[in-house]
């Protein structure tokens with residue numbers, strides 16, 4: 001068995017929580033290893049509604065502290081990840097029988113107040129008739145409310161946190177499964193297995209269990225016997241259709257079961273509708289959406305939209321499983337979305353488990369995790385992640401507009417939609433992707449959907465992409481713009497290139513992503 005080294009922390013799970021903790025801990029000078037059994041962001045962290053929000057509906061459940069913390073984070077994430085996040089205006093059509101207008105007004109006032117630090121526009125009422133917000137809606141919906149939240153590319157948020165972690169010295173191990181660990185010399189000896197079957201052993205002072213819906217399985221593999229309740233698993237699914245309406249705004253639709261459904265513009269040409277809340281027994285339930293869930297989401301959207309949405313219009317769907325801290329609620333929608341950090345000890349060795357949470361608060365969750373582990377790790381540095389932009393996020397005073405202008409001037413021969421898409425995926429690192437390209441011919445094969453060989457090579461080299469799926473549905477969403485034949489061509493290309501790289505490890509192998517912005521080079 002190979003030795004995989006000795007670290008302060010071994011983090012199990014490469015979703016947003018594992019990635020956020022890895023970044024934070026590495027930046028504090030701790031030695032960090034993170035293992036992910038499949039692709040980074042391959043589970044819940046690429047299956048979210050992609051919102052950075054406080055969650056208006058959680059106010060109804062009295063979760064004021066959680067909403068305030070999440071709204072504060074909304075401002076922080078818009079600042080440190082401005083290339084992959086954006087403000088998003090929501091329209092909430094008013095239906096008197098579902099919630100009275102005074103209740104919604106009061107809720108929005110409170111939401112504005114709790115989130116005032118982000119500097120987003122305040123909420124207000126809107127006359128839907130004759131306004132661009134009402135065009136897509138049934139004519140009988142006359143009044144509504146407008147408020148602001150934000151959206152983010154969830155899978156890219158994970159990748160950028162990992163890239164930052166590596167820049168700060170972390171070791172990340174994709175396609176490497178944590179199998180078991182036993183206490184050893186006031187720490188742990190962990191057994192890992194990589195996808196090609198190789199076994200290795202790694203020593204760590206502390207384990208962080210950020211395995212999402214698998215949190216209980218991982219804890220069981222450390223022989224910790226926690227007294228706390230097990231995580232509750234709740235599946236949530238989304239559907240994607242061709243774009244259903246013009247405009248950049250989203251809708252928050254109230255449903256008769258008192259749940260809400262989001263309808264959100266998705267890329268340039270599609271609309272995202274979600275989500276459901278279905279209790280499940282196993283994380284593997286996330287394999288796919290059920291016909292009943294598709295029906296539910298179509299019905300919820302059709303109640304409001306002028307043109308009804310039918311299951312046949314669904315072009316893509318995805319499902320994810322939340323691991324929620326069990327607070328005793330029967331109704332899955334009422335279980336708290338706040339997180340719990342559970343500390344367990346086996347013969348003096350410590351394992352910290354993350355249960356629950358939201359994409360939005362991953363950064364403060366990481367800070368809380370490191371505060372909880374302070375006595376064992378004693379890092380040299382305090383909290384730091386709220387001010388350093390994620391890789392590619394150093395846009396400067398002129399923001400995205402300035403970056404796009406600089407790219408257009410440097411790459412004048414390349415089409416504007418391609419430069420825009422690269423700016424929104426890579427920020428100031430778009431120049432690293434394009435290198436010295438003088439025209440489209442320099443970018444290699446065009447696979448379709450604005451995806452060129454040069455970007456695919458970059459995603460393999462710098463972002464651990466290993467299959468067509470990693471590239472098409474997580475590092476980018478270009479899969480949505482391609483027919484199946486083009487998608488399989490991407491998969492063939494990636495697999496062939498990765499295989500060639502494995503046979504010749506010296507070939508273009510880069511273990512650490514470039515720290516410097518390549519913009520304009």
Ligand SMILES: Cc1cc2nc3c(=O)[nH]c(=O)nc-3n(C[C@H](O)[C@H](O)[C@H](O)COP(=O)(O)OP(=O)(O)OC[C@H]3O[C@@H](n4cnc5c(N)ncnc54)[C@H](O)[C@@H]3O)c2cc1C
Nearest residue numbers: 013015016017037044045048049051178212236357359360
């Ligand atoms: C339908 C839905 C919508 C959501 N929408 C939003 C939203 O709009 N905004 C928001 O803020 N939050 C949202 N959330 C919540 C958010 O997505 C989750 O809180 C977050 O993604 C959880 O991240 P995680 O890292 O804990 O788990 P995961 O992303 O599931 O990561 C855990 C990782 O651990 C790995 N793993 C498991 N076992 C092992 C092992 N033995 N060895 C190695 N690796 C292992 C898994 O492969 C997985 O990649 C949503 C959640 C769902 C389900």
